[in-house]
Amino acid sequence: MRVKSPNNSLSGRVTLVTGANTGIGLVTARELAARGAHVFVACRSAERGQAAVNEIRAATGNANVEFLSLDLGDFASVRTCAAAFLARDLPLHLLINNAGLAGASGLTKSGFELAFGTNHLGHFLLTQLLLDRLKASAPARIVTVASRAHTRVSGINFDDVCQPTKGKAALPEYGVSKLANVLFSAELGRRLAGTGVTTYSLHPGVVATDVWRELPQPFRAIVKLFMISAEQGAATTIYCATSPDVAAQTGLYYDKCAVKTPSKAGQDTALAAELWRRSEAWVA
Numbered sequence: 001m002r003v004k005s006p007n008n009s010l011s012g013r014v015t016l017v018t019g020a021n022t023g024i025g026l027v028t029a030r031e032l033a034a035r036g037a038h039v040f041v042a043c044r045s046a047e048r049g050q051a052a053v054n055e056i057r058a059a060t061g062n063a064n065v066e067f068l069s070l071d072l073g074d075f076a077s078v079r080t081c082a083a084a085f086l087a088r089d090l091p092l093h094l095l096i097n098n099a100g101l102a103g104a105s106g107l108t109k110s111g112f113e114l115a116f117g118t119n120h121l122g123h124f125l126l127t128q129l130l131l132d133r134l135k136a137s138a139p140a141r142i143v144t145v146a147s148r149a150h151t152r153v154s155g156i157n158f159d160d161v162c163q164p165t166k167g168k169a170a171l172p173e174y175g176v177s178k179l180a181n182v183l184f185s186a187e188l189g190r191r192l193a194g195t196g197v198t199t200y201s202l203h204p205g206v207v208a209t210d211v212w213r214e215l216p217q218p219f220r221a222i223v224k225l226f227m228i229s230a231e232q233g234a235a236t237t238i239y240c241a242t243s244p245d246v247a248a249q250t251g252l253y254y255d256k257c258a259v260k261t262p263s264k265a266g267q268d269t270a271l272a273a274e275l276w277r278r279s280e281a282w283v284a
Contacts, residue, residue, distance in 0.1 A: 011036030019099025072122025073108030138196025189251025
């Protein structure tokens with residue numbers, strides 16, 4: 001059965017969604033395609049990515065859905081993904097930094113704590129590499145899927161994010177990575193003022209997706225008790241990506257399709273600037 005969208009307002013618009021092979025990302029990509037957008041599905045697995053492309057094409061009747069290989073934990077892969085997109089010589093109107101993981105321990109291929117390196121640094125680098133194209137395509141939007149989990153940490157220990165995960169369930173590390181998402185989006189919004197590119201971070205809800213696949217028991221079973229569907233979880237992402245109501249807003253944090261105040265740490269402009277400075281150096 002094909003998805004019917006209320007409008008085709010994204011006809012002619014080009015979008016890139018990370019982690020679009022499953023969960024919130026898949027629902028988001030499908031909705032954008034249903035509205036007529038040219039959608040790039042960026043994820044690690046070529047098999048699962050192409051399956052998602054085929055599913056979205058069949059559901060929407062939109063043939064302009066393509067796969068890009070992307071491992072956010074590997075800076076070389078991020079650069080290859082960005083180069084592959086830029087080589088197409090297309091505009092980019094919407095970048096959705098959606099992919100993420102929780103509950104996994106270790107280091108990324110590029111040598112950073114797994115959640116921080118994947119959820120923040122990979123997206124930081126991807127955004128930087130695509131930023132000129134976004135500016136040239138303005139009006140454009142950058143939507144970063146964060147989490148209310150950012151409120152459960154008080155800051156970022158910049159030594160810890162360069163070391164393997166310490167917590168058994170890796171939930172503190174996940175919170176730090178989501179705080180980094182909020183700070184990054186806010187700082188990016190400040191830096192892009194006047195360019196026509198606007199930024200948004202958001203809490204999607206606790207969603208039943210693969211992001212929790214590495215969370216050990218009994219934590220995973222407990223979290224599942226409070227989960228909502230991927231369709232419900234994608235609502236705020238789609239709102240930030242497409243609603244004319246937020247076109248003039250930038251750098252803000254959203255929950256349930258409304259502006260919310262992030263944590264005290266999430267409002268720390270000095271911390272945001274320091275995170276930016278260090279992130280630039282780390283991905284260089």
